[in-house]
Each structure stands twice: as C-alpha cells, then as structure tokens.
Amino acid sequence: MTTTRGLKLTRDFLITVTELEAVRSQLSSKNDAIRSELESTRLKLTQTEIALESLKNSHTYEIRDLQREREHDLKELKFEHEKEMTNLRHESQRKAEELQRSLDHQTKDVRAEYEEKFASLKREMEAQLDQERQRRVKEVSELQTQAELHVQNAGVDMEKKDRELFDLRRETEQLKADIERKTALEKNLRDKLSESTANNMTLESANSAMRAKINFLESDSQAQSTAFAELHKRMQEAVDAAEETKAKLRAEETLRRKLHNQVQELKGNIRVFCRVRPAAEIEANETAEIAYPDAGKDSKEVVIQGPEQKSAMGNVTRATNPFSFDRVFDPKAQNADVFEEISQLVQSALDGYNVCIFCYGQTGSGKTFTMSSPDGMIPLAVQQIYNTAQELEEKGWRYKMEGQFVEVYNEVLNDLLGKTEELDKKKHEIRHDPQKKSTEITGVTSVPLDSPDKVQEMLSNASRNRSVAATMANSRSSRSHSVFILKLKGQNSITGERSEGTLNLVDLAGSERLSHSGVTGDRLKETQNINRSLSCLGDVIAALGSGKDGAHVPYRNSKLTYLLQYSLGGNSKTLMFVMISPLQAHLQETLTSLKFATKVHNTHIGTAKRQAKIKE
Numbered sequence: 001m002t003t004t005r006g007l008k009l010t011r012d013f014l015i016t017v018t019e020l021e022a023v024r025s026q027l028s029s030k031n032d033a034i035r036s037e038l039e040s041t042r043l044k045l046t047q048t049e050i051a052l053e054s055l056k057n058s059h060t061y062e063i064r065d066l067q068r069e070r071e072h073d074l075k076e077l078k079f080e081h082e083k084e085m086t087n088l089r090h091e092s093q094r095k096a097e098e099l100q101r102s103l104d105h106q107t108k109d110v111r112a113e114y115e116e117k118f119a120s121l122k123r124e125m126e127a128q129l130d131q132e133r134q135r136r137v138k139e140v141s142e143l144q145t146q147a148e149l150h151v152q153n154a155g156v157d158m159e160k161k162d163r164e165l166f167d168l169r170r171e172t173e174q175l176k177a178d179i180e181r182k183t184a185l186e187k188n189l190r191d192k193l194s195e196s197t198a199n200n201m202t203l204e205s206a207n208s209a210m211r212a213k214i215n216f217l218e219s220d221s222q223a224q225s226t227a228f229a230e231l232h233k234r235m236q237e238a239v240d241a242a243e244e245t246k247a248k249l250r251a252e253e254t255l256r257r258k259l260h261n262q263v264q265e266l267k268g269n270i271r272v273f274c275r276v277r278p279a280a281e282i283e284a285n286e287t288a289e290i291a292y293p294d295a296g297k298d299s300k301e302v303v304i305q306g307p308e309q310k311s312a313m314g315n316v317t318r319a320t321n322p323f324s325f326d327r328v329f330d331p332k333a334q335n336a337d338v339f340e341e342i343s344q345l346v347q348s349a350l351d352g353y354n355v356c357i358f359c360y361g362q363t364g365s366g367k368t369f370t371m372s373s374p375d376g377m378i379p380l381a382v383q384q385i386y387n388t389a390q391e392l393e394e395k396g397w398r399y400k401m402e403g404q405f406v407e408v409y410n411e412v413l414n415d416l417l418g419k420t421e422e423l424d425k426k427k428h429e430i431r432h433d434p435q436k437k438s439t440e441i442t443g444v445t446s447v448p449l450d451s452p453d454k455v456q457e458m459l460s461n462a463s464r465n466r467s468v469a470a471t472m473a474n475s476r477s478s479r480s481h482s483v484f485i486l487k488l489k490g491q492n493s494i495t496g497e498r499s500e501g502t503l504n505l506v507d508l509a510g511s512e513r514l515s516h517s518g519v520t521g522d523r524l525k526e527t528q529n530i531n532r533s534l535s536c537l538g539d540v541i542a543a544l545g546s547g548k549d550g551a552h553v554p555y556r557n558s559k560l561t562y563l564l565q566y567s568l569g570g571n572s573k574t575l576m577f578v579m580i581s582p583l584q585a586h587l588q589e590t591l592t593s594l595k596f597a598t599k600v601h602n603t604h605i606g607t608a609k610r611q612a613k614i615k616e
C-alpha cells in the first residue's frame, strides 16, 4: 500500500518536473528573443549617436564660417561708419563755426540796438525821477511844516494839560488843606461851642441868681431895672453867639463832608489796603522776610523777600518783591488804627453812597479778626454810624439803620441771622431795583440797629449759626463768603433831602489756590465754587476797570458778584483789604494775593454817585 502511494507520488513529481522544464525552455527562448531585440536596439542607438555626432560637427563648422563672415562684415561696416562720422564731424564743425560767426554778428547788432534803447530809457527815467524827487521834496517840506505845526499844537495842548493837571493837583492839595483847615476849624468851633455852652450855663445860672436877687429886692428903682436889662442883654448876646457858633459848625461839617467826598472822587473809587497779621508766639521762628520801607511816613509800601532760587550754576538768590498800596498796615497795627483809615469811607454810606469793603486773603491771614472781632470793622462801623447819625439829628437828619448778615456757600445764599435749622435749607433770592440801584434779599432777617450794642448780638448769632454748620462741613467760615449789609435811610426834615446808602462788609472765603486733585464729593464742590466765585470777583473788577462805558460786566456769573452788583462799580465806593500771613510757609500764597491786589489797585472804576434826592 505504502509502495503504491510512493510510486504515485514519484510519478506526480516527475510530471511536475517535466511541466516545469517545458515552462523553463519557453521562458529561456523568450529571454533570448528579448536579448537579441535589445542588442539590435543598442546597435541602432550607436548608429544614431554616430550620425548625430557627424551632424553636430558639420553644424559647428558652418557656425564658425558664418561667424568669421559676420566679423568681417562688421569690421567693414565699422570702418565705413567711422569714415562717415569723421566726415560728418568735420561738416558740423564747419557749420557751427559759420553759425557762430553769424550769431556774433547778430548779437553785436542787437546789443548796439539795446544799448541805444537803454540809454534813451535811462535818460527818460532820470528825468521822471528828477521830477518825482522834486515833488517828494516839496511834499516832505509841506509835511515837515505840518508836523512842526502839530508839534507846536501838541506842545500847547501838553502845556494846557500840564496846567490843568497842575491845577487839579493844586485843587486836590487845596481841598486836602481845606479839609485839614476845616477839621481844625471844626475842632476850634467845637471848643468854642463847648466854651459858649459853658458860658451859657454860667450866664444862665447868673441870670437865675439875678432873678432871685430881683425878686428878693422887689424894688422898682431905675438902677435896678437898668442893671437887669443890661444883664438880660448880655445873656441874650451870649445865647445868640452860641447859636451862631452852632450854625457855623453845621455849615462847616456839611462842607467838610462834601470836600471829603470830592477828594475821594478825585482819587478814583477803588482803594486797596494791605494788612500783615502778627505771628503768634509759636510761629515766631517761621516768619518770612517782610519789610515796610516807608513805615511811619506814607505807609504805602511793603517788600517781600521771595523764596530761595538755585541757578544752574548752583548760586542761591532771592528775589525782592516790592508792592505799593493806598495803605500798608504792619503787624503792630491795631484794629482801631485800621478803622481810622476807613472811617471816612464808612461815613460816606451815611452821605448816600453804596460802600463795599471786602477782605481778601488766604485762610488764617486775619480776615475775620479784622472784620468781626469785638473791635473789628463791623462793630466799629456800626458804632461810628450810630454816633454820627445822632450828631446829624441836630441838623435835621433822621436815620433808619438795618443790619443783615448773609453767607454765600456753594453758590447758595444763607441767612446767618435766621433760624439755625433753616441754614442750607431756606431759599433766598436776590432782587435788584435798577431804578433805585438797590438790592433786596427775599426772606432774610433784618435787624433794626437802634443801639450799637445790637451789633454784638448779631455777630454772635451769625457766628453760632456758622459754627453749627461747621460741624457738618468743616471750617465753614473759611469756605464761604460772609456779607454784613448795613442799610441806611436818612431824611432831613429841614432841607427835605433824603439819602439811601448801603455799607457792605465782606469777609471772603480763603483765597489759597485750591487744587482739585485728590478732592472728591462735597469738598470738591466747595473748592470749585470758591475758585469760581473769587475769579468772578476778579473778572467783575477787571471789566469795571476796562473803562468802557456800557461794557458788559459779568455780575451774574457768581452769587457774590450778583449780590454786590450795585455796591461794586460806578455808583459805589470800594475798598479791598488784602490780608497777609507773615509766615515763610505761606510765602507763595502771599505773593499771589499781593499780585491780585496790585491788579485791583491799578483799576479805576469811575466816579461814585450819591443816592440822594430832594423832596419834591
């Protein structure tokens, strides 16, 4: 069995080998055919390459021949060209020379022609110039004559103006001398009056003694009645003399006040006083260098040594800053000395003027001390007005005096004499009467000032109200403007005259330059309002000083200037106090304040008019 299977396997194997042999012989014959085909193709390729090589060689020869030919042609052409160029160059050179010759010829002709024309034009121009020169010389001499005439006229005018100025100065001097004389006279008359009053009293007592004597004697003898008549006559003479002296005194007083007002009008009606407060004990070593060169004489000058400045070279210098005002009060000056200087101005309110006195300066420079302390300007002004009003009663004048005290805080008006709980709440409005040039504030408390003691009560009420407000918004007095308004209405029963004047005493908010940086909320609002209202005050003064009649004055730009509309400007007398701190730390603010005050001092805001009328 196994052998059969082996035989079968061997037969199958042999069959397979035979088949594979047949396939191999087929493949080998195919391979031979392909190889011979490859050989013939390779032969063909070699032949083609040979043919190509020979073609390439023949082309190379042709190209070389062509190149040689072309080079030859090129050389010939170049030669021809150069020959032609030489000919052309010669030809053009010849033509150029010809052209140059002809041009030279033409130029010569043209130049000759132009020279001739130029000479004739020059002659013409010179003739015209000569004529013009003569005309101008004539004109210049005419102008010179006219100018000389003008100069002569101007000289005459100048002399006239100088004379006028001199006359005015003399008049002012005379007025001043008159006032001094009248004041001396008045004093004299007052002395005489008191002497006469004393005489009168003596005579009256003598008279009553005589009467008693007469009664006692009850005699009707001739001698007694003559003596009595004589005594009576002497007494009557003394009474008449006293009456006459009183009348003279009244006339002199009227004249003195008139002359004072005239002098003020001649001076212009805005004046500036400067006051330097004393340093407190603890500040004694921190003071700036401030000098008063004319102290004890005119007292109009103050000199501030500026801060130290280092130059690029390292040198340290200090600028000297001199300022001059109508009056400078050094730290030794007392409130009474200051008031003496303003008393005439206060008096003007009684004469029917609107008067405005305001204190400008940084916080802590002495504004409130000057205005509201017990011997400050407000109490002294009220006291003086009260005394004068009483004296004027003799001359037939009766005055009604009313005081108001308001505050402008954050552009809102507050009544400092009103109820504390109404502060910052009750609305007040400003009403102007353009006809009467007067101002009213709605709903504001008016205190009749029938005795000078009332003013102290008023001031303490105002201060109490302000201190209550201060607990709510810090140091209210330095962050708001306060205005004390004294209204004076007078009537003369003898002459029928009436007068209406207002005295405004203003304590401004601290003028230190307040920066907006780092401030927010209520404090920022306060700061902006103070800055704005103080700059509005400056703008109003500048507009008034621009001297243009009818020029727009921006009173409406702030509550303060709107309130003071009729007390700042043409129809009023204005005085500004610039208050100065003596401390070195405040030097920069001091210089800023003094510069602002100098601007105000240089402003002339017209002539004040009295608000007086005659009874129809």
Ligand SMILES: Nc1ncnc2c1ncn2[C@@H]1O[C@H](COP(=O)(O)OP(=O)(O)OP(=O)(O)O)[C@@H](O)[C@H]1O
Pocket: 276, 277, 278, 333, 361, 362, 363, 364, 365, 366, 367, 368, 369, 370, 475, 477, 478, 479, 509, 510, 579
């Ligand atoms: N002439 C003076 N003599 C003596 N002390 C003065 C004088 N002036 C000011 N003082 C004192 O200096 C301090 C600051 O003055 P004051 O309060 O009047 O300044 P102010 O400018 O009104 O400040 P604020 O703007 O805060 O109201 C106060 O203690 C005051 O008493």
